[in-house]
Amino acid sequence: MNNLFTELENQNKQIPLAELLRPKTLEEFLGQSNVISQNSPILNLLRTNRLFSMIFWGTPGCGKTTLARLIATKTNANFIEISAVTSGVKDIKDAVENAKASLRTGSKTILFIDEIHRYSKTQQDALLPHLENGTLFLIGSTTENPSFQVVPALLSRVQVVRLNSIDDDSMNKIIKKGFAYLAKNYLPMDCESGAIDFIINLARGDARYALNVVENAYFASDLKDNRRNLTVKIIEEICQKRNTRYSQQEHYDCASAFQKSLRGSDPDAAIYYLAKMIAAGEDPRFIARRLITCAAEDVGNADPNALNVAINAYKAVELLGLPEGRIPLAQAVIYVARAKKSNETVMAIDMALADIEAGNDFPPPMHLRDAHYKDAKNYGFGVGYIYSHNAPKEYQQFLPDELVGKKYTK
Template sequence: MRPRRFEEFVGQSRLLADGSAFRRTVASGRLPSMVFWGPPGCGKTSLARMLAHSSNAHYVALSAVMANLAEVRAVLGAARERFQLGERTLLFVDEVHRFNKAQQDAFLPAIEAGHITFIGATTENPSFELNSALLSRCRVFVLDALAPADLVRALEQALQDSERGLGAAGLALNAEQLQWIADAADGDVRRALSLLEVVADLAGSGVVENDILRQALADRVRRFDKGGEAFYDQISALHKSVRNSNPDAALYWIARMFDGGCDPSYLARRLLRMAIEDIGLADPSAIERAVAAWETFDRLGSPEGDLALASLALYLAMAPKSNAAYVAFKAAQQHVVATGSLPVPLALRNAPTKLMRDLGYGKQYQYDPDVTGGIAYDQECFPDELGEQVFYRPTEQGIEARIAEKLAQIRAGRTQALASKRSKKKPA
């Protein structure tokens, strides 16, 4: 059922619309090298085949999963020979992101010389997975997952086509049943047609009963590529929903990731990071709750322990938010890089030996519990070359509001005490 003409192609209405950049490129008759980026089963391979047919080019397909560098060089050598005879070659490389740097570099001379029109297909972000040299020589076209209505149309075509589809089987499905299959396919036309074929095998011919359809659609899995683009998009959505204090969205995204087979330990680690980075000292107990939820999952496992992580996501979403500690730490790190290895003030240095004490290590150090009020305000803790610095700026959220009040008093007392101390050091 692979489409042979653009009129048969299902989906990608944005890409294939009249006047679109892609259609203008095809109509020009001079195909550039391209990269098709989109989820599985959205039509990347079919588009490449149709482009080769419409341009009268010799079509060669490679799979980066199977091919090695020797095979790539053999294909490029044959393309060079065809080019010398006046014949063009359209080379389609499926899963091109699986090729390593050396394999991707092998295409560059052939593209530069015009021996091939290169079309790569990838489910991963080309910006991260393709060499910049190869990417700079290609136009990137983004394909979308198919909408349910597009999948229904593809199923109807397969049921009506007697030559390549199931038209001869006399299979009858109603609109609701076709919608069930489309929903189960989750944007993947290849999966939709495979499910239809399973239905045909179970039903034989005639009207399909709902029980047969439920059997065919049992244990379906939604689109989720562990470690791939969809994976990181979903964990990003979960993190940002928690940060946005939207518990319902947080619950939806963690449910999506559980449904897709995400490692719960990974989710526990990311939720702990959210407690540290986005909640911080506004609710210090969030870290304890995150660790407890992780330990609970480790004790219970799935599916019982899943609820502990889901409950944690709800708690974190509703907790007061502050990234003040995160920002302060980053600022301190940048300051360290900028100022280098400044010496520790003598008063703060450890003095375990007589030599160190004779050199002034620990001299004039004030032990804060022995000072009235418990804080030696005039004790300088930064290197002498820096003076006092301010990195941590607490917010007014949650417990951090009380921290902000106390810290303001401490900083005011320290500023006054240090100013008085320095004024006494000035020569008369």
């Protein structure tokens, strides 16, 4: 018996703390009150033992896999878990056969696909008939925006559930639970004031990452009088540098916030988003292209030099690369953000394009047409044209007859 307990204890020592402390009930599940609050749609359905197919979209470590497992437990469903990284159509077919066998015994099946955005269109399409006929229910998890990564046919058959990053209060409870588990099962510990807040700041809403830090820092901490002494310094040494979280969605979000900060004349916000994109490994030429767009679209002729500054920043980045390229980029960002703004240029060209696309595609007046070739004047081309430099005050019609008086510019 002792050998059995020893074996189980040794097995637990090999299991990561984040896995050991994974919530076993919905009541233990923290940080997603918007999804599993008292009157939330998901909880109401679970109370009636009903299921529907879902895709959980959220940042790493926010509880997507855990929630899928808890839903399966709550509904007594057969739970099949695969990863899109290591599986394919054959695995989907195997899951379908398993689900059909469960149906014959009256059991529902949930197929959980982690990182479903990694599946190709063909692999995603393989799920469609089985969702359609009710053979199984799908719960997919993704860190990427499903609108970009999941095929429309599959999206139309599921509900997308947005999971938030774990809030600081919930993260505090999770970290304390981790330390309590380690102190109970290994050695008691003392924790320096500020250590938990430091981990919360490092984790940025990722509970799995936070518990990995807790575990590693605990076993790396100093041992004195049979007690662990955990300090902020130990955590800093263990973690070194936290990678910037930057999914494809965040790529778009950050670029959008960057351009809107430039447009809104907030140089501090624009510099912050510039730094965020650089730290995440964004191609600096992509950033410079956004800057050029803003200089033309949002500054325009209110300060024509802004476009020169932005283009020169692009050239400087190509010459220097990073890290030196960050400096001319920052210089240009501050200039464009502080420049006077006018959207006259983009409004004018878009209004004119809209007219043409709407069918208002008219030829130029006869006197403006090309008359450089022989016999052109015989057709009336160029007849009556006034050379503007010779008669700057002389009125001359330039727009087509049908658009006389039309204003595209302010």
